[in-house]
Every structure is written in C-alpha cells, then in structure tokens.
Amino acid sequence: MRSSENIRWFADITLQDRSAVGGKGGSLGELTRAGIAVPPGFVVRTGAFERFLAKLELEEPIRPRVESLRDDELEEITVLSQRVRARFENAALPQDLQSEILEAHAGLCGERPDSPLAVRSSATTEDAEDTSFAGLQDTFLWVMGAPATLKYVRSCWASLYSVPSIAYRRKHRIREDRVAMAVVVQQMVDARTAGVMFTRSPLTGDRSVITIEATWGLGSAVVSGEVTPDRFVIAKITGEISIRDISDKHIRHLPATHGGSGIDEVETPEEMRRLPSVSDDELAALRDLGRKIERHYGRPQDIEWAIDRNGKIFMLQSRPETVWSAKEAMPVARPAQDPHTHVMNIFGGRR
Amino acid sequence: MSTMAKPKRFPLPSSLEVIAGTERTQAAYPYYMQFTREDDERFWFYNSMHFPAPMCVFDTITAEAAYCALGAANTRVHCLPTTLGIDYRIINGRIYIGGNAVTDPAEIARRTEEFKKRAFYYYANWERLFAQWKEKMMVLIRDAEKLRKVEIPEFEPLEHVHAGRGVASNHYLLDTYQKTLEGYYRMWQHHFEFLLLGYGAYLTFFDFCKKAFPEISDQTVARMVAGMQAEIFRPDDELRRLAKRAIEIGVDDKIREGCSPTDIIKSLEQLGDPGRAWLEELAVSRDPWFNINVGDGFYHNHRSWNDDLSMPFAALPGYIANIKAGQRIERPIEKLMAERKQLIEDYRELLNTDEERAAYDQMIELAHRVFPYVEGHKFYCEHWYTNLFFNKIREFGALLSTNGFFPDTEDVFHLTHFELEAAIVDLMTSWSNGSPPRGPSRWPALVEERKAAIAEWTKHDTAPALGPVPDVIDDPAIVMLWGITRDSLDAWLTAGDQPDSNEIKGFAASSGVAEGVARVVKSVDEIGRLRQGDILVCQVTNPSWAPIFQKIAAAVSDIGGSMSHAAIVAREFGLPAVVGTGRATQRIKDGQRIRVDGGRGLVTILQ
Secondary structure, eight states, X not given: OOOOSSEEEGGGOOGGGHHHHHHHHHHHHHHHHTTOOOOOEEEEOHHHHHHHHHHHHHHSOOHHHHHTSOTTOHHHHHHHHHHHHHHHHHSOOOHHHHHHHHHHHHHHHTTOTTOEEEEEEEEEXXXXXXXXXXXXXXXXXXXESHHHHHHHHHHHHHHTTSHHHHHHHHHTTOOGGGOEEEEEEEEOOOEEEEEEEESSOXXXXXXXXXXXXXXXXXXXXXXXXXXXXXXXXXXXXXOOEEEEEOOOOOEEEEEOXXXXXXXXXXXXXXXXXXXXXXXXXXXXXHHHHHHHHHHHHTSOEEEEEEEETTSOEEXXXXXXXXXXXXXXXXXXXXXXXXXXXXXXHHHTSOO | XXXXXXXXXXXXXXXXXXXXXXXXXXXXXXXXXXXXXXXXXXXXXXXXXXXXXXXXXXXHHHHHHHHHHHHIIIIIISOOTTEEEEEEEEETTEEEEEEEEOOOHHHHHHHHHHHHHHHHHHHHTHHHHHHHHHHHHHHHHHHHHHSOOOOOOSSOOHHHHHTTOOOOHHHHHHHHHHHHHHHHHHHHHHHHHHHXXXXXXXXXXXXXXXXXXXXXXXXHHXXXXXXXXXXXXXXXXXXXHHHHHHXXXXXXXXXXXXXXXHHHHHHHHHTOHHHHHHHHHHHHHHHHHTOOBSSOSSOTTSOXXXXXXXXXHHHHHHHHHHHHTTOOOSOOHHHHHHHHHHHHHHHHHHSSOHHHHHHHHHHHHHHHHHHHHHHHHHIIIIIIIHHHHHHHHHHHHHHHHHTTSSSSGGGGGGSOHHHHHHHHHHHHHHHHHOSOOSHHHHHHHHHHHHHHHHHHXXXXXXXXXXXXXXXXXXXXXXXXXXXXXXXXXXXXXXXXXXXXXXXXXXXXXXXXXXXEEEEEEOSGGGGGGOOTTOEEEEXXXXXXXXXXXXXXXXXXXXXXXTTSHHHHHHHHHTOOEEEOOSSHHHHSOTTOEEEEETTTTEEEEOO
C-alpha cells in the first residue's frame, strides 16, 4: 500500500521520521523494517494534525491560549481543555484528509471492514529522545469500523489537550509549536497473553538479564497497573530463568462482550488465575526477540508485546530504556599494570 | 508500637550437650578438638559441606591433617593478609570450624607485603609450579604404594636372619604405620599448596562478574571458567570407553542391569577370549582411574570404585544402551569449549567500556590459568591418595582383627590414630614377648560403644552455627571454601521458622525444571534402585556419581556448591540440579513426587 501526504505505512517509516510520525510510530516502522513481527498498520502523520489545527485556529486560537496559562492554573486549564477537545472531536474534518484516512483504513482492513484496530497517540516534540510524554495521551483499543476509527483518530489529537498533557507542557515550558500529534492505526492483536519486557534489570540495571512481565488478555492491564503480572527474569545470554513469580491475575482486559468497539475488564476464571500466562518456549522466543531488538537499536529497550490466540508473538512498541541509561556508571574495574593485583580485591580484606 | 522480635542468636558451644550415653566416645576425640569455655567467645559453624555425618574417631584425622595444612599455607607460607588458619572442634561427632581473621590494619599491611612476594610469584610461575606439583604427588603416591605389607610372621624369615637385617618385623609395623600417617599429612600439605590462591583468582573473576552483572547466576560464571579435561572427569570417560569396547568386542549382552559385578566378571571369564579381552580393558581403566571414591575423601566408608565396583557397573548398561540407540556418548569437548568461548565473548560484549573489557580479559585469563589445579587436584588428593591411605589402615585393621583386638577389619576406624598406634605397639610387644596382647580385652567393648554413639548421633540434628553472630564475614577462606556470608547466617537464624514449608532451598547448580519420583540414596549400595527418570536425592553429588546421571531426571544433594564437578557434569547432561540444600535427604521421603527447579535452586515436595 502506498504512503501519501498524510498517511505513512509502517514499512515506509524509519526512526528518522519521528518528527512526522511520533516516537511510537517511528519505533513500529523501525521494527517492521528490521523484520520483527508487528501488527500491520499506518500512521496519520503530524501534518494532518497541523492542518486540522490550523483550520480550527482560523475560528479561534488554540496554541497561544495554551501558552498563556501557568501550570498551576488548573481551573483555567480544565476549562480550556474541555473546549479544545470538544472542537477537535466535533468540527468537520477537511474532506480530502478524511478520504485519505478512510482509504488507508480500507487498505488495512481488506475484506473485513470491521477488523478490530488499535488507535494510538504518537506525540512528537522537538526533542525526540524525550519519552516522558508517554502515557499522557490516549490510546483506544479494539476499534471497529471506519466511523469509529475516524472518531478515535480525532480523540487522539484531542488528547494532546487533556488536562495532564497541557499541565505537563506548561510546567516544562515546552513551546506549543514544537508539539504535534501523529496517530498510529494498526491491527489489533487478540491477545491470549500480553505484557512488557525490559532488556535490562529495572532493579539493578544489569544488562545481562531480560525482565518480562505478562498477564492474560490485553497488555493494557499490565501497563495500567490494574493487575499484578507474572514476572520472569531470564539470563539474556544463557536463557536461564532465574525468577519465576506467578501472580494471582484476578482480572483480564478482553474485547468488549457487546461485540462493538472497546474493551472490558473481566474476572479471570478461577482455574486460570494462578497459572503462568507464558510458556517457557514463549519466554525463550521473547528473549530472542528482545536481544534482536536491543542489538538493532544498540541500547537497552523497554518493549510492549502480545501473543495472539494462535501463539504468534507480536511487538507493539519499543523505546529506549531511560532510567539506568541516564546514570553515570562507575567502571567496575580498570585494567592493571600487573594483572595479579586484581586478586587483592579478594585477599586484601576490602569485602 | 509493634513488639520487636527477640534478636536471634546461635547457641553457645558450652550450651551444647553431649548426647546421653555417648560421653565416653566424645571423650575419645583428641583433647585439642574438644570445646572449652573460651570457645564461647567465638563464632563457629558446622562444616556440613565436608563432614555431613558424625565422624568415627579415626576419621577425624581427615579434618586434622587438612586444617594443619590449610592453616600452614594461609598463615605461614603465602601469608594471606586478612586471615590465618582454621580452628576445628568436634561434638556429638559433628565438626565445627572457625576462622582466625586478621583485623589489625598494621598487621594486614605487613602481611600484604609478604603475600605479594609469595602469591604473585606463584601466579607468575603457575604452570611450572603446577607441573612440579604433579611430579611431587606422583612420587608421594608411588611411595604409598610401595609401603610394606602389614604382616608379622610367626618366625622371622630365614633370609632376613642370614642377611643380618637385625630389625624384626614388629618394628616395621610401627615404621609402616608412621610412614602411612606421614604420607597422609604430607598429601594435605600438597593439597593446599595452590588451593586458596587458585580459588582466590577464580573468585576475583567471580566478584567482577557479580558487580558488572548483579543478577548473573553462579553457575554461569562457573561455566565461563570450568575446563573440561581435568583428571576428575576421566573415570566417567573411562566408563564410556568401556561401554564402547564391550559392544566392539561383542560382550555387551553380559553387562546387564541388576547383575552384581562379581557375577558379570565371572560370566565374562567363562566366555573365553572376548570376555578376557574386555576384562583386560577394564584392568587398564582401573589403574589409576577407578581410584575415585564415592565421597569427598573424608570418610573411610566412602570406598573407591576399585574397592567396590557397583557404581561403575551400575552405569555401564545405560551407556551401552545409549550407544546402541545410536547416541554419541563421548563428551563433546570441542563443542563444550566452543560454548564456553562464546559465553565469555557474549558477556564481554555487554560490558560498558573497553576499559572494563580489558580488566575482564585480565581476570578471566588468570582464572583459566589457575583452574586446572582447582579442578584436577582432587583426583590425586581426596581420591587416589586417600584410598591408598584408608586401605593401608585397613591392613592394620585386618591384622588387629586377626589377633582378636576387635571382630571386624573395619572396626579399626573406631580407634583414634593415637589409639591405633598404641594398639600396634601392644601387638608388637605381644609378638615380641609371647604374652597375649592386652587389646582384645580392651577394644571390643569400646568399639561397640563407639558404634552405638555414631548411630545415636546420626539421629540428631546439630546447630548450623554456634556463638556470637559476627557483623561481617571478612575471612576470604571461609567465603571462598564454604560460601558463607552474612546472608547465609541470617538464613540459618530464621530457618525453622516455617517447618511445614514444602520447599527446600539450595544452590542453583544446573538449570531446568524436572518432576519425578524421589530416590533418596544414602549410600552407594543403593544406586541399583535408581530407575530411568527418577530424581536422585543424595548427601553428596560427587564426581564419581556422574555415570548414573545418564538415567536420572534431576539431582538434589545436601552438600555441594555451584562450581562442584557434579554441577559441571549435570550441566553437560542438561540435567536440573540443586546442590547444598543442607537436608534434602532428611526432608524428602523416598518415593515422594518432587519438582526440581535447577535455575532457582528450589526443590518442591509435591506430595
């Protein structure tokens, strides 16, 4: 499928395109091009957002209003947020833009126009490395049909003006014209199990282990913290599983039972709650993928993944790990003139 | 306010009571091994790693000789900066040990200067000194083999008289006995000539890995360092060779599971040439490679394969079956070495800087240089020489038994080495003056009493540690050889809080998870009970047990560390193993279903 002015398919995206497709869109494109299984999809580029915003601003300014607020003026932020979001959600879309999105939607869904999709915010800032934006904007899961897709693309744009988003940008004095919103639209994995994976230890920063957290159903239950996931620590190189904490996964996020868009939080059947949500073979496959992605990026990664009901593994996002990477690590040891002097670490009584 | 838990502490040595009825056996141990009041001031721990069961009074010589030599190497030869030697005490047959740390900074500095002059010389000249060590050990072994047979004739042989030897056979009893002891003490001196330095170099690399990769498993570091061709692997390699030869010669159908070694050998002898051909191969393997005992060299009853063929013969049918099923049973040395190399490279790549990589290279290089000693010495010391030693003592046992000192040859091990010398002098005297020896009216009752004491002590557990809890364990020898840290003390202090738990923790020795029926094997005589897919639960997983790893699903032991040879072999077999559990053989009942998680060092009793 061909990319166009406002639509960019994953296969045509690299990390360099982040200013136009956002961090999430950039990473999905990069993973797709690296041969990693990613649910197919496209990005509605920031250009589309900018065009729509420009249209709205003709009637009434938005960016200057936001910039005029202080981060502690919560009441004013709330009033402005409600007003701006309503405009993004209700104003008419430029006709050609709407057609472009619908065409891409038809291309993505093929013969099943009701294929469930994920519509995900993919915000950009000038500083593309800044991932602290993550989680401030909305993501919509199990979106079915063209009208719903259009609706949630607008909701993603609008979520750039949520109260926490505005407050965050005001607090960090980020210029509004440096911020834009791309939207990822991709096929939804009907996940049997999903979770996150860090290619280093979040506890010690150890780069020789991979930490995997997993739960039944969609990964949103893990990301939102609504369930205590199973936790595994795997040696990156040998594959040894050193920690295997199987938790009580009392709820699952599943496609809505009414058959339309959205997800439900449902109780996990008693017999499944304390069973491991991933098999050892799947852990091994996840480890291989984690290593491959880390090597591709050349640095430790924070990855979201899902396993569908046929056991196929998909990567949903990968971003650089930021906490430990930011720490200035002291070298564990330096080479010695006389290599034998290293033994004084043991014999010298400094333990 | 919540009530504070009472601070936990270990019992004081003076609070331990000798179990009623065993007081006289306790008193038979040498005076310098008995606890005194002053010992309450110090921290002690039960050395269950080397002495997992109550010791016969003779066998305490293994502790005595080992600690004399270890202390000499640490204190006087290499002058380790922060530690002297190790004290040892015994109560109810259990050996407790305590380190002598050096804490005065000035003294540490003085010893550091000495240490560098000595230890660094050893590291720099390791290969030459180790080659020399092997020569010394072989001389020692040959000398032990050449010791006179223990016997006294009725009349001195005529040729001795005509040759004017002038020294009668009774003198040579004492001479041989003293030479036997001398050789044994000397062997332990050799044993510790390199050991601490070797472990220290290994631990230097280990320590680096733990800092660079805080969550790396012990066994992964061990895999990066372990060699594959140390002498200790040879006995098992020989069995694989013998299995192959049996098929080539066409006698494999005679070597069947469940038949006694004696019956198999008899049937091979009756077979004529092919049978004899294989028995000749067996004889080649036996000298010296069957000089491996089924323990770790500290108990007289851990017999060698040569003395008891049941272990090797239990393993042969499995190897034969595997070859016939088309498997390659030789250890894939090249593949294992390639894996080791890859592992080292992969971890190296994860380091942060080239500077760290250069330090890593230096440390792994030294660890690789010293490790052949760490891996290889046991075959010569704890196995080959120790077998010769105990068998020589058995000769004295046989002679004394014949002369009515006690009913059975093995009873000799219920005399201390001082008492044994007295009994020998008693017999020498009796032989010389024609009077009956005094021993037969003294020893049988004592031997009975001491046997009963050992049996009684075996029924009782003993405290893992005694005395005040130290703030830190800063004695490198203790950390190195026993893996004891402040954390393990805390674990001991809280152990027993959950007596009903169905989980047993140990060291993760070899990854993988397996479920199966537990076979609690308390002695080598029981290995015939192991069936394909069983889980072996035993006190020590010694290298000599490796051959039966082919038929079990997992292994669990009371004693052992993640760098033990058994752990290395388990990893080669891809067999989950948990070692050093402390009490798996007591907690797990034979026939129970258990799960072994070798990656986490956890054993779960399922029913």
